[in-house]
Amino acid sequence: MSYSVIAITREFGSGGRTIGKKLAEELGYEFYDYDLVQKIAKESGFAESFIEEYGEDASSGGLFSFMSNWGSNISDQLYIAQRKIIIELAEKGNCVIVGRCADYILRDRDDVLNVFVHANMEYKKKRIVELYGETAESPEKRIIDKDKRRKAYYRYFTDRAWGEAKYYHICLDTSLLGLEKSTEIIKNLVKE
């Protein structure tokens, strides 16, 4: 069995995106990150900044007051546009897709390796401060809020609980394994 798509779901700060990028480099796969946002923008007509902010979180501010406006046409339209692009990219193959419910969207394909990446709070706090700097909000609050929104988004569009082990071929704790070792474990699964 070889996997032509790797779908990575990750906790904020766990390093899932970094692992995805490294994996793509080492496997010679496409890494869809900013490219994916651009493609979705083109398909949907939404601004790139809008997609970055609302494309995988049930964000609480502005347009998407979660409790009142969720389920609105706009969030559904964005999801539909994302879904279409993700299906097309999987069809092309040899790619790594991070987040955006790709695991769920591609659930009927048997060439998708589904990975969940998580870490303990200390590790994630340290990492987000290094990567994104300090803000008025504590790192812990930022992590909890971000993942809460990702969970809500995921639940709304997939009706699944985010981070349940049974939906992934492998789940890794990067605070134990580190990013390099985690990448290696996943790469070995893809190559075998």
Added chain:
Amino acid sequence: MSYSVIAITREFGSGGRTIGKKLAEELGYEFYDYDLVQKIAKESGFAESFIEEYGEDASSGGLFSFMSNWGSNISDQLYIAQRKIIIELAEKGNCVIVGRCADYILRDRDDVLNVFVHANMEYKKKRIVELYGETAESPEKRIIDKDKRRKAYYRYFTDRAWGEAKYYHICLDTSLLGLEKSTEIIKNLVKE
């Protein structure tokens, strides 16, 4: 970091017990399975057959009608006896413990590697028929019922959702990886 205890939580039929046994052999660790039942029997005064049946499932028949009698003294007493033994075994170290909420009971130790083992339904059905034979109930129903009871037991004593990736250092799908490869991945983590 080296791990002197490996706590394996597993779906019924996924092969978690087999992996645990193999790991123990290869690492020269104790494998606590029937031995554990005997120790708990000695500690608690409960019969071994009783512990095997009620020591990690919220079993629906007989003494433990889940909705009506759960929370009874007997289930709590058995849990307390199991907990004590598991803590003692972890203190001795170099062991593999399968099930019985060991991951939760030992959550404050930093020398415990927590593993969750799961598999797709086809794989588990095939495996339980090979291992335990056919019964009047379909393999699928046996698997679903068994895991439902394990989940309920785990939830009652730990207040955690069973199988959430964040509680484990690594979660593996044996229907993808196979038992040998899964064992090897875990062994490498312990040895590193």
